[in-house]
Amino acid sequence: MAPHxxxxxxxxxxxxxxxxxxxxDGVETTVEVVVAEIxxxxxxxxxxxxxxxxxxxxxxxxxxxxxxxxGAVFSGLNRNTLQQALPPGxxxxxxDCAFWDIDAKRAYRSVAELAxxxxxxPLLTAFTVAFDTPDKMAELAAANRTRPLLKLxxxxxxxxxxxxxxxxxxxxxxxxxxxxxxxxxxxxxxYTPTLRKSG
Numbered sequence: 001m002a003p004h005x006x007x008x009x010x011x012x013x014x015x016x017x018x019x020x021x022x023x024x025d026g027v028e029t030t031v032e033v034v035v036a037e038i039x040x041x042x043x044x045x046x047x048x049x050x051x052x053x054x055x056x057x058x059x060x061x062x063x064x065x066x067x068x069x070x071g072a073v074f075s076g077l078n079r080n081t082l083q084q085a086l087p088p089g090x091x092x093x094x095x096d097c098a099f100w101d102i103d104a105k106r107a108y109r110s111v112a113e114l115a116x117x118x119x120x121x122p123l124l125t126a127f128t129v130a131f132d133t134p135d136k137m138a139e140l141a142a143a144n145r146t147r148p149l150l151k152l153x154x155x156x157x158x159x160x161x162x163x164x165x166x167x168x169x170x171x172x173x174x175x176x177x178x179x180x181x182x183x184x185x186x187x188x189x190x191y192t193p194t195l196r197k198s199g
Contacts, residue, residue, distance in 0.1 A: 006102075008073040008095070009037045010066045012059055013048075022130040022153065034062040036094035038073060043105050047097025049090030054181070057090050065091035079103065126151040126176055134158060134165035145170035155182035160194045167198040175199065 014030045021028045033048045051057035069077065069085060077085060079099035086092040104111045112120045129140050131153040141150055150173045152166055163177060177195065 005074045006038050006040050006076075008066065008070045008098075009039070010063055010070075011035045011037070012063065020130070021128060022132060032059050034059060034066065034090060034094055036066055036091075036098045038095075038098045038102050040102075043102050045098040045100070045102025045105065047094045047099075047101060049092075049094030049097075051090045055089060062089070062091045062094070065089075066095060069095070124149055128153060129166060131155060131180075134161045137162050138165035138169040141166040141173070142169040145173060147173060149174045149176065151176040151178055153178055153180065155180040159183075160191055163195060163198050 011034070013033050013035055015033065016030050017028065031050060033050050036047050036049070038045045049062055051059055051062045065086060069091075072085060073095075079096055082092060082096055082099060086095065100111045100114070104114045107114060112118065126149040127144050127147045128151045129137050129144075131137075132140075137152065144150065147170075150166065150170055152163060152175060154162060154177055159177075159179070163175070166175065175198070183191070
């Protein structure tokens with residue numbers, strides 16, 4: 001049983017990116033996150049959520065949703081009851097992560113152990129090749145060709161050429177394509193044979 005009262009603190013953070021991320025939707029130079037922190041006399045748990053515009057979220061809306069639930073957190077809301085208290089999204093994600101963090105600290109266990117996952121093996125992450133001209137994407141891919149996994153941001157005319165250029169520049173890398181919801185079903189059918197040939 002979690003000690004009560006628990007307090008919820010909500011803060012906004014903007015993390016500058018080492019390099020801008022360009023997608024078909026625009027250019028991102030920072031990542032705006034909302035941080036939820038739960039604390040009692042002895043423990044503190046922290047989690048973050050990134051508001052997604054395409055789901056109607058903003059930093060303001062996520063902060064407002066978390067501010068509105070502070071009383072429930074104070075009165076005993078926990079990670080199990082949270083699932084019904086907030087809809088899926090950045091606010092619930094931030095608070096859920098904070099609950100997992102504080103529960104793990106109280107139990108002197110890792111979150112993975114608390115969730116019954118055991119030891120978590122290292123995960124391979126992808127390096128993002130930002131949306132640009134085929135030549136620019138190939139240049140960035142060539143500079144990162146020793147990385148095992150490259151994610152290509154796509155979403156415009158010339159996507160097949162972008163994939164071909166990156167494949168030529170980084171022949172050994174595994175490629176992920178992210179069309180950012182810009183392809184329709186016909187484009188997917190049209191592009192798939194070429195994508196297969198490009199590995």
